[in-house]
Amino acid sequence: MKILVTGGAGYIGSVMARYFLDQGDTVTVLDNLSRGYLDAVPQGAIFVQGEISDLPKYFTETNQFDAVVHMAAHSRVEESVSNPELYWHNNVIGTIKLLDGMRKLEIPKLVFASTAAVYGRAGQSPITEDTPPNPLNTYGMTKLTMDMAIASEAQAHGLSAASLRFFNVTGAYRGAGERHNPETHLIPTALKSIVEGRVIKIFGSDYPTPDGTCIRDYIHVVDLALAAKLALEKMKSSNHNIFNLGNGDGFSNLEVIDAIKNVTGKTPKVEFAPRRQGDAPSLVASSKKIRQELGWVPTKPDLEEMILDLWNFENRH
Ligand SMILES: NC(=O)c1ccc[n+]([C@@H]2O[C@H](COP(=O)([O-])OP(=O)(O)OC[C@H]3O[C@@H](n4cnc5c(N)ncnc54)[C@H](O)[C@@H]3O)[C@@H](O)[C@H]2O)c1
Numbered sequence: 628m629k630i631l632v633t634g635g636a637g638y639i640g641s642v643m644a645r646y647f648l649d650q651g652d653t654v655t656v657l658d659n660l661s662r663g664y665l666d667a668v669p670q671g672a673i674f675v676q677g678e679i680s681d682l683p684k685y686f687t688e689t690n691q692f693d694a695v696v697h698m699a700a701h702s703r704v705e706e707s708v709s710n711p712e713l714y715w716h717n718n719v720i721g722t723i724k725l726l727d728g729m730r731k732l733e734i735p736k737l738v739f740a741s742t743a744a745v746y747g748r749a750g751q752s753p754i755t756e757d758t759p760p761n762p763l764n765t766y767g768m769t770k771l772t773m774d775m776a777i778a779s780e781a782q783a784h785g786l787s788a789a790s791l792r793f794f795n796v797t798g799a800y801r802g803a804g805e806r807h808n809p810e811t812h813l814i815p816t817a818l819k820s821i822v823e824g825r826v827i828k829i830f831g832s833d834y835p836t837p838d839g840t841c842i843r844d845y846i847h848v849v850d851l852a853l854a855a856k857l858a859l860e861k862m863k864s865s866n867h868n869i870f871n872l873g874n875g876d877g878f879s880n881l882e883v884i885d886a887i888k889n890v891t892g893k894t895p896k897v898e899f900a901p902r903r904q905g906d907a908p909s910l911v912a913s914s915k916k917i918r919q920e921l922g923w924v925p926t927k928p929d930l931e932e933m934i935l936d937l938w939n940f941e942n943r944h
């Protein structure tokens with residue numbers, strides 16, 4: 628396939644691009660480098676620096692791409708609460724214009740990076756695609772809005788589309804890994820705290836969970852790429868499907884710290900801090916639908932193996 632990966636200079640996009648190239652696809656990366664790195668774009672991919680909103684400015688031919696894998700977005704939960712307009716502009720308006728560009732260029736397929744954050748305080752575990760969304764932060768609201776925009780685009784204009792609702796992503800793949808700056812995610816922040824001899828703050832110890840810290844469901848980044856590939860192969864025209872992507876195992880933040888200790892042989896220095904704005908107490912996925920409908924089976928479901936892959940990546944950088 629000829630695939631355009633937006634956000635392919637970022638964490639998940641660069642892994643997707645690497646994975647598709649490994650599968651024999653032709654890959655073009657579109658990224659404005661606002662939060663990505665040129666040297667993260669895998670060798671073999673064509674790179675275009677630009678905005679998702681301006682597709683027809685960079686590409687003109689109608690048969691140039693079979694699909695867009697849309698990973699470009701802003702995705703820091705706390706920032707989305709303090710600076711919501713940035714999220715509505717970049718994520719929502721940007722994606723609406725991307726859909727306009729796709730229609731113009733007659734690109735028939737779309738995989739979209741949605742998120743567990745659309746569920747918020749779900750009140751149900753595990754969370755299925757039928758669990759009513761209830762986002763607690765602007766980031767989750769923007770992603771839910773885009774899921775709906777894509778659904779109506781598919782219905783009206785024949786697009787084949789899938790929203791993959793990633794739960795908490797970690798791990799690395801063939802030299803591609805997580806390099807957020809500033810880093811806000813739990814696992815890379817804790818790994819960095821070990822290397823730099825700093826304290827890792829755990830936000831909130833009074834949640835209604837067994838040890839009082841939030842619970843998350845971690846998924847290896849390569850298993851997202853596998854899911855995207857299956858979705859592209861099996862999607863139908865005029866159809867939009869939503870799939871949750873997690874392993875169905877919830878780990879509390881303190882359990883994650885324990886797993887990091889096991890993997891690295893080092894004990895992170897933990898300090899409790901107040902709750903972070905916009906955090907959901909618990910997010911655990913049911914991925915039964917994607918397993919049944921697309922035959923997706925995660926290749927790396929073990930949390931310690933995911934952490935080890937990221938630890939090895941971090942040590943090389
Ligand atoms: N990391 C996670 O745990 C996680 C979980 C669920 C969903 N997601 C979603 O997956 C996607 C990728 O996340 P990530 O962690 O790789 O983020 P990232 O910040 O590493 O990568 C995003 C990339 O998109 C680019 N970008 C942003 N806005 C752009 C625009 N307007 N035009 C062109 N390029 C633009 C950035 O420069 C960056 O390289 C995002 O859509 C995110 O919301 C991530």
Ligand SMILES: O=c1ccn([C@@H]2O[C@H](COP(=O)(O)OP(=O)(O)O[C@H]3O[C@H](CO)[C@H](O)[C@H](O)[C@H]3O)[C@@H](O)[C@H]2O)c(=O)[nH]1
Nearest residue numbers: 702704742743744794795811812813816828829830841903
């Ligand atoms: O230094 C830190 C960093 C995080 N946490 C805690 O660790 C948990 C996980 O936080 P992350 O920032 O690693 O991940 P989030 O669950 O907030 O969000 C991530 O996963 C979501 C899906 O669940 C979204 O898609 C989003 O893009 C992505 O950032 C939360 O309780 C958070 O408060 C800490 O205690 N200390």
